[in-house]
Amino acid sequence: VAVAVSATSGTIVPAGPGGRFLGPALMYDDRRAADLNAEAQRAGAARWNALGLTVGPTAALGRAVWCLRAHGTGLRRVLHTPDVVGGALTGGPVPADWSHALKTGYDPRAGRWADEVFASLDFPVGYLPDVAAPTAEAGTVSPAAAEATGLPAGCSVRLGMTDGCAGQLATGAVAPGQFVGVLGTTYVLKGVSAELVRDPAGALYSHRHPDGWWLPGGASNTGGEALAEVPPERLAGLDRAAAGRGPASYVRYPLRREGERFPFVAAGARGFALGVPEDETDAHRAALEGVAFLERLAVERVEALGVPVTGPLHAAGGGSRSPVWTAIRATVLDRPVLVARRAETAFGAALLAASGTLHEDLAASAAAMAGPGAGAEVVPVRDERAALDDAYGRFVTGLRTRGWLDG
Structure with a gap:
């Protein structure tokens, strides 16, 4: 009935007359x-501040300008992968x-x-191309493409969203207040808010929801890689x-690289331990708890910015397949965690394609x-709540005493 395209955010292709591609993506x-992106950040500082966005070194904006300087008058269009x-x-x-x-x-706000x-x-x-909302119809599949x-x-060709956004939608987190914690190599918190949230620290930025809401999210440097030294078996x-x-x-902050970017921004942040492990099991448990503490801090950061996080936290990513880790996360958060049955980008693209075709929105x-039935719900372990709450307090104090986390 319909199809939508989802790809990496900011991958572009330079094109010349007649749509001829001028080089690789x-x-x-x-x-x-x-x-060039640094220049763009300075030139549009007021706009980016209003949008709650920072033009980073890998932004496609600068590469679009680079394409013009590289190809000169031969350039006619800069296209994204879905284009x-x-x-x-x-x-x-x-x-x-x-x-x-x-x-x-x-600027989706303007x-x-x-x-x-x-x-x-x-x-x-x-x-640059014209821009429309995700789920809008872009045309139909031609006989040659068929x-x-x-x-x-x-078949209706509908506009999609980036892989990260589509993966979020696939978990079922599609309405204001719904958030998903993606625990892969790193930890990512993404959700839906009715209003645009602006983070002064720049740790959180928002895509626009197809229905006009917003999709705030942030990515940590901490996550599943805390277990990188443990053999998979x-x-x-x-x-x-x-x-x-x-x-x-x-208590352990299991950061394996220098610098943190969410839920706080600290270029000099490093992992630390408050105490020493009794044995290998104790060290493993502390690593699981440390990532869960970071997740709670991320949720609290979002709420402090004025965005409500309601109901169970949806969970996705490889780390969500660990029953004990998910139970620890639920207990630290003091809320149920709903492990998504599927969080694939392709499934999110299918949801976008079905919106306005198979289904109303x-x-x-x-x-x-x-x-x-989108996933299994894991509830907090009440007997462990007090101990983990105390450990979380020590975790936050450890971040503050090192100057990485303000009030």
């Missing part, structure tokens, strides 16, 4: 235009969605490109031992396709 983590794929599916140009366009310099920024960098805004892909001719055994042991005897798509 410039990936989302490409830093070649870091100096390329959508054009191939429909047989003609398609608008960009405001999710993939965010890091290229689109509903326009950051004209003054591009003017300061001598980049014609006309080289033959090439197996999709039915006439030993994790299950250590988890069982940690579950039987109960709360750790000491995104909330209806999520209700029908992602839930009820």
Whole structure:
């Protein structure tokens, strides 16, 4: 019935006359235009402040300008991955969605490109695509694309969102107050707010929800990599031992690299331990608790910025497959954790494609396709609540005494 495209945020392709590609895609983590992005940050400081966004060194905005300087008059368009794929599916140009366009310099709050920024960098805004809301129809699958892909001719092509946003939607966190904690190599907290939230520290920024709400989120440097030194075949055994042991005897901030970016920003932050482990099981349990403490701090940070976090916290990522870790997270948060049955980007893209086609809107798509029964609910362990609450207090004090966390 319908299809939507989801890709990495900020991957772009330079195109010339007739849509001819001028070179390979410039990936989302490409830093070649870091100096141009710094100029863009200065030129649009007032706009970015109002949007609650920082133009980082890998932003696609600077790379778009780099494309013009590299290709000169041969450049006609700068396209995002879904613009390329959508054009191939429909047989003609398609608008960009405001999710993939965010890091290229689109202001979803004002509903326009950051004209003054591009003017300061001598980049014609006309080289950028038109922009529309995710779930909007961009066209239909052409006969040629149908033959090439197996999709039915006439299938509606809907605008999607970035992989991170689509993965969030796939968990069922689609309405204001709903948040998901993604525990992979690092920890990411993402959710939905009715109003745009601005974080003075720059740790949190927001995409725009298809229905006009906002999708605030932040990514930590802490997470599953806290267990990187544990051989994979030993994790299950250590988890069982940690579950039987109960709360750790000491407190640990399991940061394995220098610097933290969420829920606080501290370039000099380093991992620390308040005490020493009794044994390997105690050390493992303290690592699990440390990440859970960071998650609680992240939720409290969001709430302190005026965004309510309601109901169970949705959970996704490889770390959510650990029963003891999920139980620790629920206990530290003092709220149920709903482990998402599926959180794949492709499923999120399917929810977007179904919105306005199979179902009335995104909330209806999520209700029908992602839930009820979207996952298993894990409740707090009441007997461990007091000990973990005390340990969390020591964790926060440890961050403050080191000057990384303000009041």
